[in-house]
Amino acid sequence: xxxxxxxxxxxxASLLVFAALDAAAHHSAAQFDFGxxxxxxxxxxxxxxxxxxxxxxxxLSDEERGTRDAEFEGHSAxxxxxxxxxxxxxxxxxxxxxxxxxxxxGEDGGFIQAFTVNGRTIGFGGLSPETGRPTASGSTSGE
Amino acid sequence: xPRKRPTTLLLLPAAAAxxxxxxxxxxxPEHPDFTGLWMTYSxxxxxxxxxxxxxxxxxxxxxxxxxRVEEYRQLAGPERLNSATFCASYGVPTMMSLPGSYPIExxxxxxxxxxxxxVGDETRRIYIGGExxxxxxxxxxxxxxxxxxxxxxxxxxTTTDLLDGQDQPAHPFSxxxxxxxxxxxxxxxxxxxxxxxxxxxxxxxxxxxPVTIExxxxxxxxxxxxxxxxxxxxxxLLDMRREQLEAGEPVDARMSDVYAVRxxxx
Numbered sequence: 348x349x350x351x352x353x354x355x356x357x358x359x360a361s362l363l364v365f366a367a368l369d370a371a372a373h374h375s376a377a378q379f380d381f382g383x384x385x386x387x388x389x390x391x392x393x394x395x396x397x398x399x400x401x402x403x404x405x406x407l408s409d410e411e412r413g414t415r416d417a418e419f420e421g422h423s424a425x426x427x428x429x430x431x432x433x434x435x436x437x438x439x440x441x442x443x444x445x446x447x448x449x450x451x452x453g454e455d456g457g458f459i460q461a462f463t464v465n466g467r468t469i470g471f472g473g474l475s476p477e478t479g480r481p482t483a484s485g486s487t488s489g490e
Numbered sequence: 491x492p493r494k495r496p497t498t499l500l501l502l503p504a505a506a507a508x509x510x511x512x513x514x515x516x517x518x519p520e521h522p523d524f525t526g527l528w529m530t531y532s533x534x535x536x537x538x539x540x541x542x543x544x545x546x547x548x549x550x551x552x553x554x555x556x557x558r559v560e561e562y563r564q565l566a567g568p569e570r571l572n573s574a575t576f577c578a579s580y581g582v583p584t585m586m587s588l589p590g591s592y593p594i595e596x597x598x599x600x601x602x603x604x605x606x607x608x609v610g611d612e613t614r615r616i617y618i619g620g621e622x623x624x625x626x627x628x629x630x631x632x633x634x635x636x637x638x639x640x641x642x643x644x645x646x647x648t649t650t651d652l653l654d655g656q657d658q659p660a661h662p663f664s665x666x667x668x669x670x671x672x673x674x675x676x677x678x679x680x681x682x683x684x685x686x687x688x689x690x691x692x693x694x695x696x697x698x699x700p701v702t703i704e705x706x707x708x709x710x711x712x713x714x715x716x717x718x719x720x721x722x723x724x725x726x727l728l729d730m731r732r733e734q735l736e737a738g739e740p741v742d743a744r745m746s747d748v749y750a751v752r753x754x755x756x
Contacts, residue, residue, distance in 0.1 A: 378569065398719035399574055399609075425592060425608060425715045 379420075379458040380451040387457075388444045391464070392416055394437040396427045405443060407455060417455035419445060422471055430469050437464045446470075522643050522675040524596040524603065527714065528685055530588050531706035533678050545660060555662075555696035562656050573657055577719040579612045581632030582649055583669060583689040584658050586705060592717075593710040596685075603638065603645065603673075608714050616647050625651075630665065647671040661703060664695035682708055723748055 389405040401421030408414040421427065437443060443464045447457030461470035545551075545559050566572065573580060580589060585607045588594055592608040603616040614633040617623070618640070628635040634652040638645050649669040656662050663669075672688040685707040692700045723745070730743040730751075 397722065398717050399577060423590070423609075423717070425717060428715055429712075 378450055378452070379448045381448045381458075383449055384446060384460070385449050385457070386444055386446050387417070388442070389417070391437055391439050391441045391443050393439060394441075394443075396421075396424045396432060398423045398425070401427055401459065403437075403443075403445070403459065405445070412455075415455065419447060419457055419459050421459035426471060427469070430471055432469050436467065436469075437462070441465060521640050521645070523598055524645075524673060524675065524685060525598045527593050527595050527710040527712065528707035529593045529710035530591065531684055531708045533680065533682060533684070533708065534706065545662060549661070549701060550698045552694075552696060552698055558656050558664075558696065559662060562662065566657075572659060574609065577610060579610055579632050580607070581655060581658060582614060582634055582636075582652070583661065583671070583691070583703065585609075585612050585614070585633075586687055586689065587660070587703070588705070588707075593712065593714060594707070595714055606714070608717050610719065611717055616645075618645070634669065636671075643674060645673040647673070661691055661701060662696060663691055663693045666695050667691055667693035684708060726751075 387405070387407060389407040391403065392406055393402070393404040395402045400423060403419045403421065404416050405419060406414060407417050422430075441464050443462055445457075445459055446461040447459055449457040461468060463469075549555075551559065574589070579585070586594075586605075588607070590609060594608065595606040597604040597606070601617065601619050601621060603618060604613065605616070606613045612633075614636060616636040616638045618638040622637055623635065628651040630651045630653050632653050632655070634649040636647050636649045638647040640646070647670070649671060652663065652665060652667055652669070654663075654665045655667065656664075668691075670690045670692070672686075674686050676684050676686065678684050686704065687707065688702060688704045690700045690702040691697065726748045727743060727745055730747060731741045734741045734743060
């Protein structure tokens with residue numbers, strides 16, 4: 348049902364800049380490899396948009412590792428809401444695709460840089476690392 | 491989340507006098523009004539918004555300052571722990587650098603400037619004028635005690651009674667530090683209000699000479715979002731005790747049990 352695949356795009360590159368700064372701002376970024384981007388897909392078990400960091404537990408499944416729960420961290424609730432997140436947007440049982448900076452040790456998990464759920468995408472690359480505001484070319488929400 | 495907000499007003503003496511005549515019932519501010527929401531200024535180059543990282547190599551550290559910086563590097567470890575991870579306050583002046591690109595709110599009264607940073611709802615108060623807390627009653631804190639006066643259109647502030655700031659990432663300091671701050675308003679060439687904040691840290695323990703940092707802010711057209719993150723661990727303790735209650739067990743879970751569960755997840 349799910350896969351982990353490499354994901355490289357111009358949007359992804361811009362995401363990295365902001366994610367690296369903010370992750371460094373609030374806690375260690377050492378456990379995440381911001382030099383890589385991968386997309387994971389699975390079923391939400393828990394999606395808690397909170398401070399200082401969002402936490403999501405997603406059920407992943409593939410032939411190599413089977414079915415298991417993986418934990419992902421994300422930006423603060425403030426950054427989620429400013430990026431267009433709305434309460435209840437991501438619920439347990441929803442299918443979700445998440446663009447992450449993966450863990451450096453190769454284990455499941457990573458730092459959320461964008462996600463698509465129920466046809467809506469929330470990304471953080473469109474926020475200026477200096478102002479926290481959406482940039483003119485930034486994509487923060489859409490199909 | 492745009493909203494209407496009053497335009498920050500800088501009243502020159504002549505204009506103030508004219509307004510006094512026109513609307514005698516309205517109190518006329520005699521000084522710049524910093525009231526409003528602010529965000530890192532985007533119209534010019536300045537250091538990254540985050541107050542994090544490590545102390546710069548060009549800081550004029552004393553030998554003891556270098557020792558403490560190196561010690562903190564080892565304390566923070568390869569994972570680079572920092573206070574925000576644990577919902578501890580940033581303190582002054584780090585909160586003034588708007589780490590993480592969050593807005594900050596200024597609320598000004600004649601005798602007090604209150605500053606609230608979104609992260610952690612961190613609040614500091616600057617008392618302006620003659621009414622000041624006696625020094626012997628000032629409880630040391632990460633925000634310190636801030637006493638201000640007006641020098642023309644510049645609010646000049648002296649912050650003392652600080653707790654040790656070894657964990658302040660960019661500009662660490664000791665409890666002996668004094669921070670002299672200056673707040674002023676101007677407009678840039680595009681007519682945008684720019685609030686300039688300057689802080690000079692004097693600390694004989696860490697620095698051979700005063701260290702000055704500066705940030706510029708611009709008005710932020712949005713809302714402050716509630717940010718308390720200290721609540722969660724309290725709710726976790728309640729959940730743990732609720733499980734005990736529902737299981738008919740002694741309700742005796744302690745905060746150390748909550749931490750143990752958290753550590754187990756890491």
